[in-house]
Amino acid sequence: MPRMFGTDGVRGVANTEDLSPELAFALGRAAATLARERSGGRVVGVIGRDTRRSGPMLAAALSAGICSAGGDVVDLGVITTPGVAYVTTHLKADFGVMISASHNPAPDNGIKFFSGDGYKLPDEVEDQLEALVKARPDTMPRPTGAELGSIRQSPEAVEAYVEHLVSTGSPLSGLRVVVDCGHGAAYRLSPEVLRRLGAEVIALNTAPDGLNINAGCGSTHPEVLQEAVRAHGADAGIAHDGDADRCIAVDERGELVDGDQIMAICALDLKARGQLPNDTLVTTVMSNMGLEMLMRRHGIRLVRTKVGDRYVLEEMLKGGHGLGGEQSGHVIFGALSTTGDGILTAVQLLSIVAREKQPLSTLAGRMQRLPQWLENVRVGRKEGWEQNQAIQAAIARAEAEMAGQGRVLVRASGTEPLIRVMLEGTDMAHIQRLAASIAEVIRTELQ
Known part of the structure; x- marks a missing residue:
């Protein structure tokens, strides 16, 4: 089973199996549970989002999950990703969550966590969250009464972020x-x-x-x-x-x-x-x-x-x-x-x-760019491209033709079904031709 967390959180088309309200609820419960295990007391999570239509839906589900596990929520509404990171540290919260798919189209969305120090979660903590989400629901606490979490807004915390930027x-x-x-x-x-x-x-x-x-x-x-x-x-x-x-x-x-x-x-x-x-x-x-x-x-x-x-x-x-x-x-x-x-x-x-x-x-103008060309090749699958002999041979041919006067970089996107082919050299027409030849082999092999 593929890992739930990619290079930049959990992403997918909102309200599908990849990123459903049920998943957001489970992630909220898991985050609050893990934070309570570490702190031994009441925890606070900060939530922000971008302007996608699915944002309020996912924020509501996340908030419900956090409150269900006994955590309090500070809902910042629409704010930038670094704004969430800043406010998390400013409020000394236990974790922060940003709901966004960055530059992706509006139907997509994502959930990205920050630790209490404002940095993105390390892989091992993401793995712990994923394990909790995949465990039986009754393995996580379900407090009642005064032990339930609360939700509040904090425009003053957003203002503190603005003041920081200005300063x-x-x-x-x-x-x-x-x-x-x-x-x-x-x-x-x-x-x-x-x-x-x-x-x-x-x-x-x-x-x-x-x-x-x-x-x-x-x-x-x-x-x-x-x-x-x-x-x-x-x-x-x-x-x-x-x-x-x-x-x-x-x-x-x-x-x-x-x-x-x-x-x-x-x-x-x-x-x-x-x-x-x-x-x-x-x-x-x-x-x-x-x-x-x-x-x-x-x-x-x-x-x-x-x-x-x-x-x-x-x-x-x-x-x-x-x-x-x-x-x-x-x-x-x-x-x-x-x-x-x-x-x-x-x-x-x-x-x-x-x-x-x-x-x-x-x-x-102090920096003079070498000609650089990037082709994003949409593929049916990304797995195994590095071991594909035809793709590696195409890359080797391009490198040999460049004869040390440039470089070839081929990599898989961490968030989309793309293989990115980047070439850099002294002549734009030349590197465009070489990039196209590599891209064609990739399309053929990974369709």
Whole structure:
């Protein structure tokens, strides 16, 4: 039987067997039970969600499960994923839960847990939760009367998160910024934070209806933001995904500034101010070699991990490093947050623009990208692709043809039925052709 928890919590189409209200209830009961076993007393769980229609349904089921096992719930309503992590630590709660499927379409949803310290649960704790869920229901406590849990809202805790974000930034007076909230979790918070810092904010896609999250907008469709930045003559643009744990930027010319460039700008700024621990940046195997070359020139070591912000964070914590992230726009500022935070990243990036008094295009232009091409190959099954001889032969042929002038990276998505084929080299047409040849073999073998 496949593991219930993927690389980023439990995900699936909401109200199906993969992610049903019954499963959410069971997860809530299991989380409260496990927390009570560890604390020996009454426990508190923090719950937040993005704007999907299924969010209130799953939140209600989770809350009922937690209360049924004797835990109290602080329901934050619509808030970002990093907002849940922050409030969990701020309230000294036992655990936090975010209901979101990030950049996925509206019918999907997910349940992601944080421990009391604001970090994602380690695999072994997720395994304990899964074992409790799969056990007989009567193996978990079912208190009555005063021992039942309660549910309350806490707008003041959400305000504390907003104040924290504002406290990390520099004055942004004089900057005009377009923010594409993607009808997602940041639709109120991101414009509010930037306005409090003094920026003139033009906010896009701030009318969620439960079905329009990520629909032709947000970080997965940056062309909307690019056009708006040009139309408004803005200094910069920011686009969030559904749960706002990442952001993509656009410079004043309407050109994309991806996660690699954002990390480059922030790493150079932190190093110049003596605030980059170990003079090290942690990123994944997907980051462009241009980032590595720039960091080397400035005396910054680049450490690569497997794809996934959890692996970046693990390496940061293990090595005592303060900055890490992904090309997709997940950026982790270790001194300010326990997870990637798209609003926090926007604040840090725009603060550098304001302090340096240079256009974002100039700051981003310090990093020269090598041509990179990514193909997402939808497959019938992901299992066994690494042992497939035809796929491995196709990869080997591409590597031989590149003759050391680039790299090939093939990996399975952790959240979707996709095999991702990424090539990097000196000639775009060449790497596109090689990527297409590998992708065709994968489709044939894994249909």
